[in-house]
Amino acid sequence: MEFLQPADWAEALAVKAAHPDALPIAGGTDVMVDLNFDRARPGALLDLTRVTDLTDWGTDGDWLRVGAGVTYRRLIDELAGRVPGLALASRTVGSPQIRNRGTVGGNLGSASPAGDAHPALLAAGALVELASVRGTRRVPVTEYFTGPKRSVRTPDELIAAFLVPARPGAEQFAKVGTRNAMVIAVCSFALSLDAATRTVGTGIGSAGPTPLRATEAEAFLAAELPWETRGAVPESVAARFGELVGSAARPIDDVRGSADYRRHALAVLARRALAWAWTDPGGAV
Amino acid sequence: MAINQSTAPAETGLRGPRGEPVTLDVNGATYAIELEPRVSLLDALRDHLDMTGTKKGCDQGTCGACTVWMDGRRVLSCLTLAYSCEGHQIATIEGIAQDGELHPMQQAFIDHDAFQCGYCTPGQIMSAIALLREGNATTDADIAEHMSGNICRCQAYPNIHAAIREVRDADDGG
Ligand SMILES: Cc1cc2nc3c(=O)[nH]c(=O)nc-3n(C[C@H](O)[C@H](O)[C@H](O)COP(=O)(O)OP(=O)(O)OC[C@H]3O[C@@H](n4cnc5c(N)ncnc54)[C@H](O)[C@@H]3O)c2cc1C
Ligand code: FES
Ligand code: FES
Numbered sequence: 001m002e003f004l005q006p007a008d009w010a011e012a013l014a015v016k017a018a019h020p021d022a023l024p025i026a027g028g029t030d031v032m033v034d035l036n037f038d039r040a041r042p043g044a045l046l047d048l049t050r051v052t053d054l055t056d057w058g059t060d061g062d063w064l065r066v067g068a069g070v071t072y073r074r075l076i077d078e079l080a081g082r083v084p085g086l087a088l089a090s091r092t093v094g095s096p097q098i099r100n101r102g103t104v105g106g107n108l109g110s111a112s113p114a115g116d117a118h119p120a121l122l123a124a125g126a127l128v129e130l131a132s133v134r135g136t137r138r139v140p141v142t143e144y145f146t147g148p149k150r151s152v153r154t155p156d157e158l159i160a161a162f163l164v165p166a167r168p169g170a171e172q173f174a175k176v177g178t179r180n181a182m183v184i185a186v187c188s189f190a191l192s193l194d195a196a197t198r199t200v201g202t203g204i205g206s207a208g209p210t211p212l213r214a215t216e217a218e219a220f221l222a223a224e225l226p227w228e229t230r231g232a233v234p235e236s237v238a239a240r241f242g243e244l245v246g247s248a249a250r251p252i253d254d255v256r257g258s259a260d261y262r263r264h265a266l267a268v269l270a271r272r273a274l275a276w277a278w279t280d281p282g283g284a285v
Numbered sequence: 286m287a288i289n290q291s292t293a294p295a296e297t298g299l300r301g302p303r304g305e306p307v308t309l310d311v312n313g314a315t316y317a318i319e320l321e322p323r324v325s326l327l328d329a330l331r332d333h334l335d336m337t338g339t340k341k342g343c344d345q346g347t348c349g350a351c352t353v354w355m356d357g358r359r360v361l362s363c364l365t366l367a368y369s370c371e372g373h374q375i376a377t378i379e380g381i382a383q384d385g386e387l388h389p390m391q392q393a394f395i396d397h398d399a400f401q402c403g404y405c406t407p408g409q410i411m412s413a414i415a416l417l418r419e420g421n422a423t424t425d426a427d428i429a430e431h432m433s434g435n436i437c438r439c440q441a442y443p444n445i446h447a448a449i450r451e452v453r454d455a456d457d458g459g
Contacts, residue, residue, distance in 0.1 A: 001321065001322050001323055002322070003322035003368055005368070025366060025369070027364075028364050028365055028366055028369070029346060029361075029364050032325060032346075032363065032364040032365070032366065033345045033346060033364065035323050035325075036325065036344045036345060036363065037344070037345070045322055045323070045366070045368075047366065047368060047369055049369045073358075094346070094434065095349065095433055095434020095435075096359060096412070096415075096416070096419070096431055096433075096434055097346075097349060097352055097359050097360055097361045097412070097434045098346060098361070098364075098434065100355075100358045100359060100360050101360050101361070101364065101365065
């Protein structure tokens with residue numbers, strides 16, 4: 001096994017182009033499990049931890065651009081006000097030790113349907129910035145996932161960053177697991193309410209082959225919310241919203257829960273997230 | 286697996302295992318050891334540096350027995366590549382007693398009977414000291430939540446939490 005440790009971003013892209021089969025490693029919290037149990041035998045490891053470009057964040061026009069190597073801990077400590085939904089999701093990832101190392105770039109790299117960053121990125125309308133020596137492209141996260149653990153990323157590309165609107169809406173994240181930390185979500189749901197544009201964003205995790213949006217539920221809620229009066233959300237609207245979120249899921253039965261249970265749980269999570277987000281004093285709504 | 290197979294073009298200036306040993310800074314001392322690239326920090330510590338205080342419970346991130354500090358932050362050594370640790374300061378349970386005096390957290394674990402078999406204890410202690418440094422131990426619920434990455438099969442949790450509270454409430458704060 002080779003070990004490739006580029007010192008900067010240009011070098012990282014050159015190395016990935018020369019070794020498209022090299023397995024990138026950032027926090028290592030997914031990769032090391034596979035190595036320790038001999039589930040992966042990559043020809044080369046591409047260590048990204050020296051590439052400081054990946055650990056920067058800053059604004060880029062109307063967007064907030066966050067490097068792929070920013071850890072969950074830093075998202076929570078430094079960016080909770082700018083990526084509120086993602087920071088809530090980050091708090092539920094693994095344990096403090098996992099959050100000190102694990103990155104959103106690694107979550108996107110693994111592209112697991114259970115990745116906790118994904119629903120929050122979907123709800124926020126994020127872009128994923130992919131780069132190679134051929135150039136850089138920004139892919140809407142809605143188009144990024146193509147199947148379980150698969151994405152549109154090509155073998156010579158690395159994930160550079162993700163981008164979210166610099167002015168977030170009122171965002172929420174809720175997850176059902178068997179216990180508070182250290183669980184793979186049974187299912188999870190993220191919501192973003194943007195009063196300025198009167199739009200609704202959603203993201204569903206662990207309830208289909210990829211993370212999903214509930215597009216019908218988004219359109220329904222955007223039309224029905226009393227944006228003008230800021231009055232209470234009618235119970236019938238909340239209930240219908242929950243139903244539509246549940247029916248957008250494409251869950252399978254597995255050891256963590258049945259498909260019916262997941263649909264039901266999603267409806268409950270969706271109603272709860274809506275209640276929180278609509279009354280959220282800290283949000284932009 | 287050979288450790289010296291880098292075919293990367295020389296002009297990229299890659300740092301790689303071209304035969305040179307990996308340099309690790311552990312508890313303030315510097316060690317140069319030859320390792321395969323895939324070796325975890327945990328295996329490097331236990332099998333190559335004979336520092337067996339850090340324990341291997343699961344090798345997959347779920348038990349916390351392998352918790353060490355990297356630049357002062359708690360991380361899981363089983364999920365950290367030894368090669369990635371170059372240039373960083375690693376601290377293990379072997380290094381926290383000072384001048385023959387137990388660290389206050391070690392003493393509190395003894396005073397509160399915070400272990401039975403002791404297998405999880407080094408990881409619990411490294412995690413507990415870091416927790417107090419992080420400042421997230423105000424309530425019992427905080428302590429339980431932020432120690433959730435450290436499992437104790439002997440169920441010594443009440444005693445572990447009592448030890449943490451004592452050090453938290455002591456004047457010097459540990
Ligand atoms: C005990 C435990 C608990 C966990 N709990 C959760 C949880 O609650 N929620 C959750 O979502 N996840 C969880 N995980 C999974 C893991 O922590 C996350 O997926 C994390 O985000 C991975 O980030 P990383 O930086 O450690 O990735 P790595 O392991 O370094 O990499 C993961 C994948 O992404 C690729 N990659 C990394 N960076 C890049 C890049 N810049 N460009 C291209 N590819 C890249 C790697 O090649 C690899 O395929 C858990 C893992 C463990 C071991
Ligand atoms: S051995 Fe590292 S977490 Fe269990
Ligand atoms: S004391 Fe035995 S596992 Fe904790």
